[in-house]
Amino acid sequence: MSDSTHTGPMLAADGTPLKRSLRRALRAQKMRALALIAPLLIFVLLTFIAPIVDMLFRSVENQIVGNTLPMTVEELRDWDATEVPDEQVFRALFFDLFLAAEAKEHTKLGSRLNYEKSGISSLFRTSGRDMNDIGEVFQDALEEIDPAFEEASTWVEMMSGGARAEPNARLMSNQIARLEALEATTFSGDAEFLPGAAISDILPNTARAYAAFAAFTQFVDGKSVTKEEPWEAVYAALALDLEDPATKTAIASYAGPGADNLRQAAAATLPPIAMRDAFFESNKDWANVTFWETIKTYSPPYTTGYFLNAVDMEKTPQGIALRSEDERIYGILFQRTMFMSLMITFSCVALGYPVAWILANLPTRTANLLMILVLLPFWTSLLVRTSAWKVMLQQQGVINDVLVWLGLVADESRLVMINNQFGTIVAMTHILLPFMILPMYSVMQTIPPSYLRAAKSLGANNWTAFWRVYFPQSVPGIGAGSILVFILAIGYYITPEIVGGTTGTFISNRIAYHISSSLNWGLAAALGTILLAVVLILYWAYDKIVGIDNVKLG
Amino acid sequence: MKLTKTLLATTALTVAAGTAVTAQDMANSMTIVSWGGAYQASQDKAYVQPYLAANPGVTATWDESSAEAVAKLRAMNEAGNITWDLVDVVASDSMRLCDEGLAMEIDHDEMLAAAPDGTSASDDFGDLIVSDCFIPQIVYSTTFGYRTDMVPAGTEPPSSVCDVFDLAKYPGKRSLQKRPIDNMEWALYCDGVAKDEIYDVLGTDEGVERALAKLGTIKDQVVWWSAGAETPQLLADGEVFIGSTFNGRLFSAIAEQGQPIAMLWDMQSFDLDGWIVPAGLPADRLARVMDFLKFGTDTQRLADQAAYISYGPARASSAPLVGKHAELGIDMAPHMPTDPANASNVHIYDYEWWADNRDDLDAKFQSWLAQ
Structure with missing residues (x-):
């Protein structure tokens, strides 16, 4: 029985089991620690991690095609990509493009697809303008048959099916959701208009087009659907519905509001619906099958297209292929970025090591003075230092002038030292040198000078003492400096832009171009993702070879 | 919202x-x-x-x-x-x-x-x-300025945009903007393409190759700029003989700083x-x-x-x-790109065409530059 006190849990002073009480105390401590770092953590998450993740996501995101042309994409699913699509596809395209043009989203899609195929941009821009004209034919015809079709109230009553009609709420919420996707926002509040269930069975296209119009009028324009005449697309949709003999029969026995107007329209002859021809007339490029291939290829919501582009490849109907020789650029730039960053890192080690060694071995007073010389350029603007190198290195620059004056170089054959790789390497080595010297210096400071003396007293000559005793201890400083310099160098773009010419530019210059000029953010994101992956792989390799534990900043 | x-x-x-x-x-x-x-x-x-x-x-x-x-x-x-x-x-x-x-x-x-x-x-x-x-x-216009003191002795100063491509007559470096717009048009024009056919030719693969080949004849001698201030600087330093930039930048180098630079208005590109x-x-x-x-x-x-x-x-x-310069007191009208004397032969750049072809041509141009 006395054993039970031993086998039972150990108790704290207040009688709770010790384990639990300990855990509680620890948890409180952990929470306190977490609360202390929380501001930083939240700050980093919100301002650093989240934007990066968002940007990286853009490298595969391609929802714009499906959001702008949902019905066309649906119709194209079974298209075999051999000849220009049929009338059915063009009808879907008309309604999609009409709404997109009203929302001013069609040119964004045009620009997006133009990255893949030149000419699509103007195809969407010019045809977007013509959508009203295509629909107007039907509007005029219907209003001619029955002037009541000009009235906003006729339409609201007819499409809602009267005050007590059963509404088709699903159709309306679908159209609102579609508009939200198109405009990339969310709308709040209830729909003012709901289409009637009966009328949307009889006139499916009209009900859909009118619901889209009503959603746009209420949520985007902020107007009341009861006061606005419908879009031309709604009239076209009605003409489309009336094309079907079954609709005419259904209308004959329909008794809801507007039934008389509909019967009148059904009895009359409407202009033929030939959307395919209308589009060809708007822009002959719609008859070009390669444009349709591009639309189909890029219709899924996610794409590998940007990544393929970033490695000089492209999607073709025959599959993935290398781009033609005259369009390959990113492979060269990635290689060049790696090569030059390595060159810059080595130059920094070669130049920085002796400086750090001197700094570490001088009396503190002198070392501090020299340290200021290292730090002074560090505090000078990057642009100033880069431009200064221009003055130094250009053909009419200081160095060439001195060489000519000394007679080392003839006046006609001044050296080309800028606007090429050499200029970039020189300028960047200078700019990044402090990042190499500082970690080396702080590591070297911790190496006791007595080790070298001990090595010498044991018979080593100067070189052996340095190489076998001093150097291995300074390696962690070289490692830290190299990682810093290399990773900074790989992402530089201002200096290469100014002094790099054509052969000294980096991949980051293209990323900057795609972010700010061509606005191809997807491609910029893909290039950035690849660059990030390369850096992580190199870091991993570095860890395997040198070991990250061997890196010291001091 | x-x-x-x-x-x-x-x-x-x-x-x-x-x-x-x-x-x-x-x-x-x-x-x-x-x-x-x-x-x-x-x-x-x-x-x-x-x-x-x-x-x-x-x-x-x-x-x-x-x-x-x-x-x-x-x-x-x-x-x-x-x-x-x-x-x-x-x-x-x-x-x-x-x-x-x-x-x-x-x-x-x-x-x-x-x-x-x-x-x-x-x-x-x-x-x-x-x-x-x-x-x-x-x-404004993108046009050329050249160093008057670097014109070879006994040669007329440049008077045509095609002199930019003539290394035999006017040796020395040139500066051009690091983008295809304007440069491709000038190259085709100087390769003998009629002004109103430039965009038709440039719209074909052969036309692009032709323009790049023409630019290729001076590629070794070109300094490519990306900021408008670079050409006036390069001209002032004597780094280049002739270079393109915005006409206002050249005016300020010539009139306000008194550099030995002169304007070449031929085929200036209006914008x-x-x-x-x-x-x-x-x-x-x-x-x-x-x-x-x-x-x-x-x-x-x-x-x-x-x-x-x-x-x-x-x-x-x-x-x-339009009157006189606020500080220098010189007449401004003759320095305007729109002045009839300056606008006798201008290049009107086609916004629509470039909106369509910019991505494609830029890829080709950059790839050509990098090689």
Whole structure:
């Protein structure tokens, strides 16, 4: 029985089991620690991690095609990509493009697809303008048959099916959701208009087009659907519905509001619906099958297209292929970025090591003075230092002038030292040198000078003492400096832009171009993702070879 | 959100259009985006400072972001927070912003001042209103300047854009902008393509190859620039013999700094610069901007700007009012790209064509540069 006190849990002073009480105390401590770092953590998450993740996501995101042309994409699913699509596809395209043009989203899609195929941009821009004209034919015809079709109230009553009609709420919420996707926002509040269930069975296209119009009028324009005449697309949709003999029969026995107007329209002859021809007339490029291939290829919501582009490849109907020789650029730039960053890192080690060694071995007073010389350029603007190198290195620059004056170089054959790789390497080595010297210096400071003396007293000559005793201890400083310099160098773009010419530019210059000029953010994101992956792989390799534990900043 | 914004914008429009706007309805500060440098200074002196003097209590802040205006406006729009009130952009950017709904459509006659003789604003600006959102300010051109002291002895100074491609006659380095626009056209023109066929030829793969081959003949001798200030600097240092840049930059190197540089106006490439108002501004800020625009784009103000920089005013009615340089006292008219003597052979660059082909040609051009 006395054993039970031993086998039972150990108790704290207040009688709770010790384990639990300990855990509680620890948890409180952990929470306190977490609360202390929380501001930083939240700050980093919100301002650093989240934007990066968002940007990286853009490298595969391609929802714009499906959001702008949902019905066309649906119709194209079974298209075999051999000849220009049929009338059915063009009808879907008309309604999609009409709404997109009203929302001013069609040119964004045009620009997006133009990255893949030149000419699509103007195809969407010019045809977007013509959508009203295509629909107007039907509007005029219907209003001619029955002037009541000009009235906003006729339409609201007819499409809602009267005050007590059963509404088709699903159709309306679908159209609102579609508009939200198109405009990339969310709308709040209830729909003012709901289409009637009966009328949307009889006139499916009209009900859909009118619901889209009503959603746009209420949520985007902020107007009341009861006061606005419908879009031309709604009239076209009605003409489309009336094309079907079954609709005419259904209308004959329909008794809801507007039934008389509909019967009148059904009895009359409407202009033929030939959307395919209308589009060809708007822009002959719609008859070009390669444009349709591009639309189909890029219709899924996610794409590998940007990544393929970033490695000089492209999607073709025959599959993935290398781009033609005259369009390959990113492979060269990635290689060049790696090569030059390595060159810059080595130059920094070669130049920085002796400086750090001197700094570490001088009396503190002198070392501090020299340290200021290292730090002074560090505090000078990057642009100033880069431009200064221009003055130094250009053909009419200081160095060439001195060489000519000394007679080392003839006046006609001044050296080309800028606007090429050499200029970039020189300028960047200078700019990044402090990042190499500082970690080396702080590591070297911790190496006791007595080790070298001990090595010498044991018979080593100067070189052996340095190489076998001093150097291995300074390696962690070289490692830290190299990682810093290399990773900074790989992402530089201002200096290469100014002094790099054509052969000294980096991949980051293209990323900057795609972010700010061509606005191809997807491609910029893909290039950035690849660059990030390369850096992580190199870091991993570095860890395997040198070991990250061997890196010291001091 | 969007609904309220639109509602506010529409009310603001009616308010701004009417005459009953009181100063209380307007915001007291504006953020104006421009290019920095001498051009921004000319805008500041010609219309922003006079406006601020006439409206005490109002402040204007400059943001020198016009080069990335489209990218930044798109990002602001995605974030739902527009911090700019008025943005200075080139014509092609204004078309892109207008197409995407990022810039507000302008009713030029309703919102802007008429010419002194009563000509409506839209007639006064004429063809220069290249998009519904665009309020033109100036006509500028990309053209060449050369060092007068580096012209080989016994040779005529260059008089044609094709002299840029003639290394035998005019040896020495050239500077060209690091982009295909203008350079490809000049190359084809000098390769014997008729001016009105340039874009047809450039639209084919062979045409692109032909243009690049022509540029290839001088590739070794070209310094490629990306900022407008580079060519004047390179010319001043004697680094290059001839180089392209914006004509106002060359004017300032020649007239204000007295460098031994002369202009080559042949086949200068015309372009426009003007204001756009970001879409979705709150009512009070919009009212202030429209009030400023009515003043800042009138005939006299645009003519005043020409006293500080050699860019042609966009209003036809401003041309006769162009006077002398504010500090140097020289006549400005002969330095305008639009002056008949300078505009005898100009290149009109096709915005629509480049909007379609820019991505493709830029890839080819950059790939050609990197090889």
